[in-house]
Structures are given as C-alpha cells and as structure tokens.
Amino acid sequence: MKPLLSIRKLTKRFGPGCEQCVDESRWGEIDANACPNCGTVWALRGLDLDLFPGEIVGIVGESGAGKTTLVDLLSLAAVPDYGAAHLANWRGGLHSIYSASDQEKRHLSNVHISTVYQDASRGLLMGISSGGNVVERLLASGERCIGDMRARAQYLLDYMELQGLMDVRTGRLSAGMKQRVQIAKALVHRPSVILFDEPTTGLDVSVQARTLDLIRKAQREHGFAALLVTHDWNVLRLLATRALVLKAGRVIERGTVEQLIEDPQAPYSQLLIHSSTT
Amino acid sequence: MSNCIEVSGLSKTFTLHLVGGTRLNALHETSFALEHGASLVIMGKTGAGKSTLLKLLAGAYRASSGAIVIQPSPESSRVELASLSDVDLIALRRRSVGYLPQHIHVVPRVPAIDVVTATGIEAGLEEAEARARAEELLDELEIKRKLFPLFPSTFSPGERQRLNLACALVRNPSLLLMDEPVSALDPRMMQQVVGMLQRHRSRTGGGTLVTILHQMAAAEQLADRVMVIDDARMKAFGTFSEVLQAT
Ligand SMILES: Nc1ncnc2c1ncn2[C@@H]1O[C@H](COP(=O)(O)OP(=O)(O)OP(=O)(O)O)[C@@H](O)[C@H]1O
Ligand SMILES: Nc1ncnc2c1ncn2[C@@H]1O[C@H](COP(=O)(O)OP(=O)(O)OP(=O)(O)O)[C@@H](O)[C@H]1O
Ligand SMILES: [Mg+2]
Ligand SMILES: [Mg+2]
Ligand SMILES: [Zn+2]
Numbered sequence: 474m475k476p477l478l479s480i481r482k483l484t485k486r487f488g489p490g491c492e493q494c495v496d497e498s499r500w501g502e503i504d505a506n507a508c509p510n511c512g513t514v515w516a517l518r519g520l521d522l523d524l525f526p527g528e529i530v531g532i533v534g535e536s537g538a539g540k541t542t543l544v545d546l547l548s549l550a551a552v553p554d555y556g557a558a559h560l561a562n563w564r565g566g567l568h569s570i571y572s573a574s575d576q577e578k579r580h581l582s583n584v585h586i587s588t589v590y591q592d593a594s595r596g597l598l599m600g601i602s603s604g605g606n607v608v609e610r611l612l613a614s615g616e617r618c619i620g621d622m623r624a625r626a627q628y629l630l631d632y633m634e635l636q637g638l639m640d641v642r643t644g645r646l647s648a649g650m651k652q653r654v655q656i657a658k659a660l661v662h663r664p665s666v667i668l669f670d671e672p673t674t675g676l677d678v679s680v681q682a683r684t685l686d687l688i689r690k691a692q693r694e695h696g697f698a699a700l701l702v703t704h705d706w707n708v709l710r711l712l713a714t715r716a717l718v719l720k721a722g723r724v725i726e727r728g729t730v731e732q733l734i735e736d737p738q739a740p741y742s743q744l745l746i747h748s749s750t751t
Numbered sequence: 752m753s754n755c756i757e758v759s760g761l762s763k764t765f766t767l768h769l770v771g772g773t774r775l776n777a778l779h780e781t782s783f784a785l786e787h788g789a790s791l792v793i794m795g796k797t798g799a800g801k802s803t804l805l806k807l808l809a810g811a812y813r814a815s816s817g818a819i820v821i822q823p824s825p826e827s828s829r830v831e832l833a834s835l836s837d838v839d840l841i842a843l844r845r846r847s848v849g850y851l852p853q854h855i856h857v858v859p860r861v862p863a864i865d866v867v868t869a870t871g872i873e874a875g876l877e878e879a880e881a882r883a884r885a886e887e888l889l890d891e892l893e894i895k896r897k898l899f900p901l902f903p904s905t906f907s908p909g910e911r912q913r914l915n916l917a918c919a920l921v922r923n924p925s926l927l928l929m930d931e932p933v934s935a936l937d938p939r940m941m942q943q944v945v946g947m948l949q950r951h952r953s954r955t956g957g958g959t960l961v962t963i964l965h966q967m968a969a970a971e972q973l974a975d976r977v978m979v980i981d982d983a984r985m986k987a988f989g990t991f992s993e994v995l996q997a998t
Contacts, residue, residue, distance in 0.1 A: 474838075525838055682860050693869075710856065715837045729810070729837045736812045740768035747769055 475561060476523035477698050478666055483520040483556035485542050488513030506721040516542040518722040524666065529692065529699045531709040531716030531730060533745060538719040540702040544670045548588040549578045560585060562665055583613050587659035591671035593651035599644035603630060603654045606643055610661045629657040633687055649680035653687060660695060670702045685711055706734055706749050718742045753825055755926055755959040756785040756808065761817035763803050777803040779983045785976065787825050788957030792964050792974035800983045801963045802853050805930050808961065809850035810840045823847035824925035845873050849924030853931050855915050857903040864899040867917045874922035881921065888917040891947060908935040916944060920951055929962045933969060945972050
C-alpha cells in the first residue's frame with residue numbers, strides 16, 4: 474500500500490536560528506523548543522510521517538509541543554522552513570505541496586486537505602448561516618448552481634444531525650453544533666485528508682460523545698484519512714489506530730495506540746498517559 | 752508440522768519512569784514453540800506474567816529482548832513482530848491475529864450488534880455477511896435479541912465478555928489470543944464458550960488458540976498444550992499430563 478500523504482523532515486521555526494540550533498545533530502540535547510543561545514522557537518523539528526488511505530493517526534503532546542504548527546503547515550496556512558509533504562493524488566505525488574502556487578494552495582486546502590479547528594471561529598464565518606458556510610466552500614471551487622449547492626449543503630448538514638439549522642446564523646449555534654458544521658464543511662469536496670485539531674476539546678461530555686460518533690461514522694462512510702490532534706487518550710483509543718507523541722517539536726515516540734497506552738516507553742509518554750484519566 | 756508461534760529468549764522489563772525509574776521484570780527469558788492448530792492454555796498465579804506474555808504475542812507490549820516469530824496459518828508468511836511497522840502490525844491484528852484482552856473497553860454509544868458487525872467489516876467481510884455472522888455468534892453466546900440494539904456500556908460483565916468473544920470470533924482469526932475469556936461466566940455458559948472455541952478450531956481448519964485460564968475443567972477440555980508461568984518465568988510446558996506430573 475502506498476502512503477497518501479508523505480511528510481519528510483518537516484521543520485518550522487520562529488526566529489532566525491543560530492549555528493547551535495540549526496545543527497540537526499544537536500537537537501537531542503535541547504529539551505525545550507527554544508534555543509538557549511538565540512531564543513529561536515523550534516515549533517516543529519524534522520517530522521517524518523506516512524499517512525495511509527483511510528487511517529486516523531493521532532498526534533499527542535502537551536501544550537506548545539507543536540501540534541497546531543503541524544496542522545497549520547499541512548493545511549497550508551503556514552510554510553515550513555525545511556521539509557516536504559507529498560500528496561499522492563495531487564500532481565501524482567511528484568511535487569511537494571509547498572511548491573504549489575498560491576492559487577494551487579487555495580485549491581489544495583479547499584478540496585484535498587480539509588481542517589476542523591478547536592476554535593470554530595477559525596473554520597467558520599459566524600455572521601452567515603451554517604448552510605452558507607458549506608456553500609462558501611463550493612463557491613470557492615468555482616461552482617455556480619445555487620440549487621445544487623444548497624442541496625449538497627442540506628444533505629451534509631442533515632448527515633451531521635443538524636436538521637432544520639441550514640438557515641440559522643452560525644454564531645447562534647451551540648459549540649457542539651458549530652463543530653458539526655465545520656465537519657460538514659470539511660466533507661463537502663470529499664477530501665482525501667482531514668486535519669482535526671482538538672475537535673472536541675471544551676465540549677460537554679455528552680456533546681463530545683455525539684461529535685466523536687459522527688466523526689467515526691463520517692470516516693467509515695467517506696473513507697478519508699486523518700490526523701487527529703488530541704489531549705484525550707479516550708478520544709485517541711476511539712478514533713485512531715496509531716499515534717505520534719510530540720515534545721518540544723520533536724517526535725519522541727510512535728506506535729499503535731494500544732502500544733502507547735499500554736506500554737509507553739519514553740518518560741514523557743508515561744507522564745502524559747498517567748496524568749490523564751484513562 | 753510447522754510452527755504458528757516461535758518465541759526465543761523473550762523478556763519484558765518495565766521501566767517505571769514516574770517512580771524513580773524502578774525496573775520491573777515481568778517476563779524472563781522465555782522460549783517455546785507452538786504448532787499450527789494447537790491449543791495452548793496458560794496458567795499461573797495472579798501477577799505471574801501471563802497477560803504480559805499474551806500482550807507481547809499480540810504486539811501490544813514491545814519486547815525488551817528476545818524475538819517473537821508468528822506465522823498465523825501455514826499459508827501465511829512468517830513475521831518477526833519487532834520488525835513490523837505499526838501499520839503492518841495493525842493489519843496483521845485485523846486480518847489474522849485476534850486478541851481478547853483481560854480488561855475490556857467498550858465503545859460508547861454504539862449498539863452491541865453494530866460493534867460486532869463493524870469488527871467483521873474491519874476484518875474484510877461484506878456488511879451483510881458481517882451482520883449475519885454477528886447475529887449468529889451473539890445468538891450462540893445467548894445474548895438476548897433485545898440487547899442487540901443497546902449500548903454495551905449498560906451490559907453486565909458477563910454480557911460484555913461474551914460481546915467481546917463475538918468480536919474476536921467474527922474476524923475468524925487464524926491465531927486467537929484470549930486473556931481469561933470466561934472469567935465472568937457461570938459454569939454452564941463457560942461450557943458453551945468452550946464448545947464454541949472448539950468448533951472455531953475445526954471451522955478454521957486448524958486455527959491456533961492461546962488462552963489464559965484459571966478454570967481447571969475448561970483448561971482440560973481446551974488444551975492440548977499447557978504452560979505454567981510463575982514469578983515471570985515459564986515453569987512448565989507440555990501436554991496436560993506432562994505438566995501435571997512436572998508440577
Ligand atoms: N507565530 C508564532 N510566533 C512565535 N512562536 C510561535 C508562533 N506560533 C507558535 N509558536 C510557538 O511554537 C510552539 C508550538 O506551538 P503550537 O501552537 O504548535 O503548540 P500546540 O502543541 O498546538 O499547543 P496547544 O496544545 O496549546 O494547542 C509554541 O512554543 C508556541 O509558543
Ligand atoms: N503496563 C505495565 N506497566 C507496568 N507494570 C506492568 C504492566 N503490565 C504488567 N505489569 C506488571 O507485571 C507483572 C505481571 O503482570 P501480568 O498482568 O502479566 O500478570 P498476570 O499473570 O496476568 O496476573 P493476573 O492473573 O492477575 O491477571 C505485575 O507485577 C504487573 O504489575
Ligand atoms: Mg494547538
Ligand atoms: Mg492477567
Ligand atoms: Zn539558536
């Protein structure tokens with residue numbers, strides 16, 4: 474089986490870097506993500522990952538580990554300082570998505586790689602209706618038939634159990650409903666990859682469970698591959714089959730979700746698991 | 752006869768970083784081989800290391816040293832567990848190596864029948880076939896029809912255990928690893944499950960079983976090989992009578 478998304482040495486820093494911290498062989502010595510010499514923050518350092526069709530890979534790590542940085546890089550909201558990502562169904566996987574023109578990038582993030590954010594206001598326009606949010610995606614890719622677009626939006630909102638809320642202003646919906654509008658919007662072009670950045674963090678437990686169910690259902694029926702950023706090991710167990718543990722921008726451990734929960738190796742992974750409530 | 756499992760010099764030491772790096776030796780230098788089609792029962796006191804061995808075989812724990820080579824069925828290829836990528840390990844577990852853990856996690860808010868059906872689909876069955884198999888297994892395990900649409904989080908421990916057995920069997924794995932699969936069942940139900948496992952073996956045409964059991968009666972019926980683990984070490988391995996004599 475060939476990977477859908479191949480990520481190689483993906484690196485993002487905030488700051489100029491200096492001789493000490495640019496040297497990859499010395500990253501192991503730096504425990505935090507900020508260079509003690511020049512203060513540059515290395516938000517992500519040399520991440521490698523192959524994402525296969527239809528799988529969900531978890532990304533775990535404490536605050537500041539670089540999880541959102543990874544999502545921003547893959548959703549093309551940011552550019553890496555180093556590294557590449559190849560998407561098999563874009564230009565035959567021959568070119569890194571970072572070599573795309575601005576217009577191609579808009580197409581990639583609109584059609585091929587969707588993102589669901591923890592903060593719904595990053596993913597949705599709060600001043601317009603939930604249907605409008607989904608339709609906006611279709612307009613952006615050049616569709617013009619209003620009737621068709623409304624029908625598609627209606628279908629997806631119903632699919633996300635948002636019956637009758639098509640014309641309600643998004644800002645008036647509850648937090649859980651907003652997340653479901655984001656998922657409906659993310660699905661509209663049947664993307665091959667969806668990036669979920671803490672999709673259920675901050676929701677009430679019962680709302681969270683329902684949202685997770687809908688993500689599971691959508692994944693089964695639409696077959697997308699996903700990266701799932703989460704703090705919650707139960708969410709990971711439910712949705713993902715394998716995961717990476719990030720610390721200070723580096724992958725310190727990877728394995729099946731079962732291995733990471735049952736037999737975490739790195740001290741930091743043990744701390745993460747035992748400090749959560751599994 | 753070729754081997755389904757070959758274990759050599761297998762050890763597992765946990766390093767507990769949160770308690771000052773304490774090292775805990777849960778399995779020490781264990782070696783054995785199990786032929787295709789055999790049924791091995793593992794016995795031993797609580798805390799001896801039985802679940803540790805089973806989790807190593809399932810790839811849920813990573814070995815500290817030694818090797819595990821698995822060939823689920825005579826037709827499949829031999830793999831060394833430690834050399835598999837996580838993606839390949841997941842595929843192996845879906846396709847041909849079933850594992851029923853001692854402590855069971857239920858998927859929230861999914862009807863029991865769908866839990867079993869989804870497991871079958873994961874293993875490559877068509878939806879209709881998976882559902883039919885799921886119903887058949889749950890019937891055989893005497894899960895009442897009226898429980899089918901309910902969420903397993905409301906099930907009794909014995910019902911949950913049977914649901915998980917159904918999940919393990921619906922995949923029809925060539926190698927099935929089970930950690931105390933009848934601990935929550937009454938003697939009659941236990942008997943029923945033992946019968947099902949025996950039928951599973953003949954149906955898979957020589958499926959291999961590894962089962963941790965405390966119940967002598969069930970062990971005697973199910974086992975053609977017995978292993979006794981004591982204090983992280985394999986103390987005996989052989990046929991039922993050989994092991995009885997040795998211990
Ligand atoms: N624009 C920026 N300028 C400077 N530093 C930044 C910027 N964006 C992120 N960082 C730093 O990069 C590091 C990684 O941040 P990131 O948002 O990826 O963390 P995270 O793992 O998503 O954390 P959380 O769990 O809190 O969301 C942090 O140290 C952060 O302060
Ligand atoms: N993930 C783990 N982390 C740390 N220690 C562990 C872990 N798993 C097992 N152990 C330890 O290894 C030893 C053997 O445990 P194991 O679960 O294999 O025993 P067992 O023979 O299955 O016992 P029981 O009959 O009670 O289920 C125990 O001391 C246990 O605490
Ligand atoms: Mg973040
Ligand atoms: Mg045990
Ligand atoms: Zn520096």
